[in-house]
Amino acid sequence: MDTALNRRKFMGKAALAGVGLSLAPQAISFASSRPKNGKRVGIIGLDTSHSLAFTKAFNAADAAADLGGYKVVAAYPHGSRDIASSVNRIPGYTEEIQPLGVEIVDSIAALLDKVDVVLLETNDGRLHLEQALEVFKAGKTVFIDKPISASLVDAIAIFAAAKKYDVPVFSSSSLRYMENAIAVRNGKVGKVMGADAFSPATLEPTHPDLFWYGIHGVETLYTLMGTGCETVQRTFTPGADVVVGTWDGGRIGTFRGTRSGKSGYGGxxxxxxxxxxxxxxxxxxPLLVEIAKFFDSGIAPVSAEETIEIFAFMQAADESKKINGQAVSLQAVLDKGRREAAQISI
Incomplete structure (x- = not known):
């Protein structure tokens, strides 16, 4: 519990710092006018600090032009049902978000009637497929916060449903948009022959080990390495999980997930x-700027293929753990996930 509490405090402070906001309650003013149609944002899930931080950035009276003029106008609070650390946030965040100009609604259907685009922020990845399907059927462009799901199978099904209903969707950790990670992705050091990444990897029993928080560091690794991982091996060292991926051409990428929420992020x-x-x-x-561009264009800055491979990497790491660190074929994990996802009704 202490680790979770410290993590929430850290991320809350980081969120405010990251969007350039003061912690002083009188330091921020918010636009009172309603945005024009096409710019109205709805939030699903008030069980994460992201919902408040994102709203404060978009709804600030002096919001930067590169946030596209988007304003959060409505929110459906739920949200995790049985993850105590998330459920317990909902009442407080619901109260805090209303003075920012956000109407609270009692269903996703009611939300979709009032908005043009959606931020699916529910902290519990197990609910994302169910909630995203409502959004897709309404034809609303949607950003799905990490993790896009609590399983590889659901991640594949989400992208299949988005294709079926012809709705733009993407998902990403904000760690993808670290300045130097983007520089590397854009060729700053030439072809990447290998990379190391690290982040906290605290656990939540309802999610596979790396899906809950380790995804931050795995997303960093994939930003640097790109797709093309072939095999995955996972070992446990005191206080951390270490996952080694072998990419095409023998390139090596490693992820170290620490159990302490104090380890920071990097690579x-x-x-x-x-x-x-x-x-x-x-x-x-930087993530919010990309979300605004995505809402404008309908073009996802992160491909479905890359996000799916990230989840296959984490699933393969779990499989490797079960067989004492032996190498697991990423393609075999992907093939199995696709077969199972094909059985889901969307």
Whole structure:
């Protein structure tokens, strides 16, 4: 409980710092006018600090132009049902978000009648497929916060449903948008021959080990390495999980997930033209800019294929754990996930 509490305090502070907001309650003013149609944002899930942080950024009276003029106008609070650390946040966040100009509604259907685009923020990835289907059927573009689901199978089904209903969707951790990670992705050190990434990987019994929080560091690793991982091996060392992926051409990417919420986030890329450390985490703002661009264009900045492979990597890590760290084929995990996802009615 102490670890979870410290993590929530840290992320809450990081959220406010990342969007450039003061902690002083009188320091922020919010636009009172309603946004024009096309710019109205709805939030599903008030069980995460992201919901408040994102709303404070979008709804600030002096919101930056690169946030696209989008304003959060309505929210459906639920939200996790049985994860105590999330459920217990809902009443407080519901109270805090209303003065920001947000109407609270009693169903996703009611929300969808009032908004143009959606932030699916529910902290519990097990609910995302069910909730996303309502959004897809209404034809609303949606960003799904991490984790996109609590299983590889559901992740595949979500993207299949988005394709079926022809609705733009993407999902990402904000760690993808660390300044140096983007520089590496854009070729700063040439072709990446290997990379290391790390993040907290605290556990939640309802989610596979890395899906709950380790996804932050895994997303960092994939930002650096790209797709193409072939095999995954996982070992446990005191206080941490270490996952080693072998990519095409024998390139090696590693993820270290620490059990302490105090470890921070980061990594290092080894390229043909240099080595680059990731530096410090820069907060949520770069992700929000990408979300605004996505709402404008309907073009996802992260492909479905990459997000699905991230979840296959984490699933393969779990499989490797079960067989004492032996290598697991990522393609075999993907093939099995696709077969099972095909059985889900969407």
């Amino acid at each position: 290092r890329a080894f390229g043909e033209e240099g080595i680059m450390d990731m530096g410090s985490y820069g907060g949520y703002r």
